[in-house]
Amino acid sequence: MPIDVKTVKKIADLAKLSLTSAELEQYSTQLEKIVDYVEQLQKLDTSQVQPLAQVHDTTNVMRPDEVKPSLNPDEVFQNAPARQANYFVVPKVIKGTTA
Amino acid sequence: MDLLEKYEPIIGLEVHAQLLTESKIFCNCRNLYGAPPNTLTCPICLGMPGTLPVLNRKAVEFALKMGLATNCQIASYTRFARKNYFYPDLPKGYQISQYDEPLCQHGRIKIRVNDTEKYIGITRIHLEEDAGKSIHGSEDTLIDFNRCGVPLIEIVSEPDIHSPTEAYAYLTKLKQILEYLEICDCNMEEGSLRCDANISLRLKGQQKFGVKTEMKNMNSFRGVERALYFEIERQARLLEQGQPILKQTLLWDEDKGEARPMRTKEESDDYRYFPEPDLVPLVIDSEWIDQIRATLPELPDAKYERFIKQYALRAYEVNLLTSERALADYFEEVNKLVSNPIFISKWIVSEILRVLSQEKISISNFKIKPAQFAELLNLITNETITPNVGKEVFDKMLTSGESATSIVNREQLVQVRDDAKIEELILTILSENPEEVNRYKSGKKNLFGFFMGQVMKKTQGKANPEATMRLLKKHLD
Numbered sequence: 001m002p003i004d005v006k007t008v009k010k011i012a013d014l015a016k017l018s019l020t021s022a023e024l025e026q027y028s029t030q031l032e033k034i035v036d037y038v039e040q041l042q043k044l045d046t047s048q049v050q051p052l053a054q055v056h057d058t059t060n061v062m063r064p065d066e067v068k069p070s071l072n073p074d075e076v077f078q079n080a081p082a083r084q085a086n087y088f089v090v091p092k093v094i095k096g097t098t099a
Numbered sequence: 100m101d102l103l104e105k106y107e108p109i110i111g112l113e114v115h116a117q118l119l120t121e122s123k124i125f126c127n128c129r130n131l132y133g134a135p136p137n138t139l140t141c142p143i144c145l146g147m148p149g150t151l152p153v154l155n156r157k158a159v160e161f162a163l164k165m166g167l168a169t170n171c172q173i174a175s176y177t178r179f180a181r182k183n184y185f186y187p188d189l190p191k192g193y194q195i196s197q198y199d200e201p202l203c204q205h206g207r208i209k210i211r212v213n214d215t216e217k218y219i220g221i222t223r224i225h226l227e228e229d230a231g232k233s234i235h236g237s238e239d240t241l242i243d244f245n246r247c248g249v250p251l252i253e254i255v256s257e258p259d260i261h262s263p264t265e266a267y268a269y270l271t272k273l274k275q276i277l278e279y280l281e282i283c284d285c286n287m288e289e290g291s292l293r294c295d296a297n298i299s300l301r302l303k304g305q306q307k308f309g310v311k312t313e314m315k316n317m318n319s320f321r322g323v324e325r326a327l328y329f330e331i332e333r334q335a336r337l338l339e340q341g342q343p344i345l346k347q348t349l350l351w352d353e354d355k356g357e358a359r360p361m362r363t364k365e366e367s368d369d370y371r372y373f374p375e376p377d378l379v380p381l382v383i384d385s386e387w388i389d390q391i392r393a394t395l396p397e398l399p400d401a402k403y404e405r406f407i408k409q410y411a412l413r414a415y416e417v418n419l420l421t422s423e424r425a426l427a428d429y430f431e432e433v434n435k436l437v438s439n440p441i442f443i444s445k446w447i448v449s450e451i452l453r454v455l456s457q458e459k460i461s462i463s464n465f466k467i468k469p470a471q472f473a474e475l476l477n478l479i480t481n482e483t484i485t486p487n488v489g490k491e492v493f494d495k496m497l498t499s500g501e502s503a504t505s506i507v508n509r510e511q512l513v514q515v516r517d518d519a520k521i522e523e524l525i526l527t528i529l530s531e532n533p534e535e536v537n538r539y540k541s542g543k544k545n546l547f548g549f550f551m552g553q554v555m556k557k558t559q560g561k562a563n564p565e566a567t568m569r570l571l572k573k574h575l576d
């Protein structure tokens with residue numbers, strides 16, 4: 001299946017990656033090879049096979065509605081690149097303009 | 100708006116309701132509004148690598164309750180899915196939601212608009228997790244993850260709603276059901292109930308739907324109604340001018356009373372849903388459904404019908420009395436002690452509801468409890484005090500918290516029923532007002548109220564109204 005530059009651009013946008021035009025070219029060739037390889041699976045007749053989302057057949061794993069202590073603030077922010085008071089700080093975002 | 104004669108609005112609503120569980124949907128953090136930022140978080144709801152979600156059984160049961168209460172079909176097999184998008188308030192990079200296998204489908208609820216009943220279809224109700232909250236500053240954005248992982252149900256209506264008034268009635272009904280079930284506190288200002296709307300117009304009689312826009316950011320039911328009116332007019336004007344409707348998301352600005360476009364969707368959102376591998380499917384058998392069904396309270400429609408039949412009240416009053424489960428319970432508690440439904444309903448509607456709306460409180464926070472209120476009403480029905488004095492005592496109970504009996508005793512408010520006493524008073528009043536008596540006798544019959552008023556004034560409202568009327572007539576006519 002041909003993967004054109006436009007498709008690579010869309011995938012990159014969804015993943016919030018900015019790629020140069022050279023990279024777009026490069027990845028389109030590489031992705032095409034990968035997809036072609038996986039596409040061998042299409043040759044299998046799966047008309048008699050149920051779609052499988054999970055390999056084990058357990059169902060209904062649930063827990064009772066009980067509260068347990070949350071983390072203390074120092075633990076919460078241990079990996080945070082930026083913290084202000086008890087908030088995580090991220091670069092300014094305005095919803096909707098990012099996509 | 101004459102354009103509404105020409106165009107038919109097609110409205111669908113998406114409502115998100117936070118469930119009143121103790122803990123979050125996939126972790127044991129407390130589910131609570133208003134805690135200090137990020138104090139209700141753990142590795143799971145912070146989206147740390149290597150953590151696994153475990154489903155809260157209560158959240159599923161609450162969603163099932165709503166499904167049953169809205170006449171949905173409950174899926175026997177249901178699954179969670181990942182909705183992928185990047186936004187800082189969603190630390191995992193995906194929201195655990197449901198996609199093609201939702202918990203509940205094909206329901207409906209009944210609404211009443213201008214005395215006409217109508218059903219609005221429920222497309223689906225599914226479970227999902229809430230995202231965190233962003234606070235946008237001028238320099239950067241602050242994130243609080245306390246809300247992240249709070250259980251939500253998303254209730255999607257069919258595009259059966261054809262006016263802002265119907266939308267308002269639909270939302271009111273949903274809220275009523277959620278409150279009856281005690282699964283959501285429905286506080287739009289705190290965001291525990293949120294509503295987005297899809298709106299399109301088409302020429303009346305046409306089959307094909309027009310291009311729809313999405314309206315967000317309404318924070319009250321009246322806001323939804325206003326936003327819909329705004330958008331219907333805007334679309335109608337564009338159509339009249341032969342201009343296209345753009346497929347876009349609009350943000351409602353309540354203060355300005357207008358909506359502005361948030362973004363234009365060149366292509367539809369691509370969330371790349373796929374089955375959530377970290378959660379196993381749910382199998383819901385009839386036994387579980389029966390168990391949940393057995394816990395359902397009497398629902399608004401059933402209570403409404405019963406109140407009409409059992410208490411012979413008018414639709415208007417029953418609507419008010421059953422608007423809230425606690426209010427209906429209050430009425431029934433009082434009725435056990437007074438057993439005069441029409442009288443009680445009149446007092447609740449005219450006095451208690453007035454106080455509740457003045458003080459902006461709900462019946463559960465109302466100071467006078469059913470037994471105390473019943474005591475007051477009994478003092479009126481057994482003619483210890485007059486209805487007018489009753490209203491005074493009611494006001495005093497509100498301020499002092501005293502019982503009706505002790506107020507009546509202390510202030511000597513027992514009504515005067517002794518004919519001789521009232522008659523004596525009437526004779527005094529008539530001799531003090533010869534002018535009015537003459538005018539009355541020469542035909543000014545509406546002066547009767549003046550004489551009634553004089554008697555009430557002299558007795559501080561304590562004279563028995565029927566006796567006063569009878570004796571006044573005797574001496575005047």
Ligand SMILES: [Zn+2]
Nearest residue numbers: 126128141144
């Ligand atoms: Zn947590």
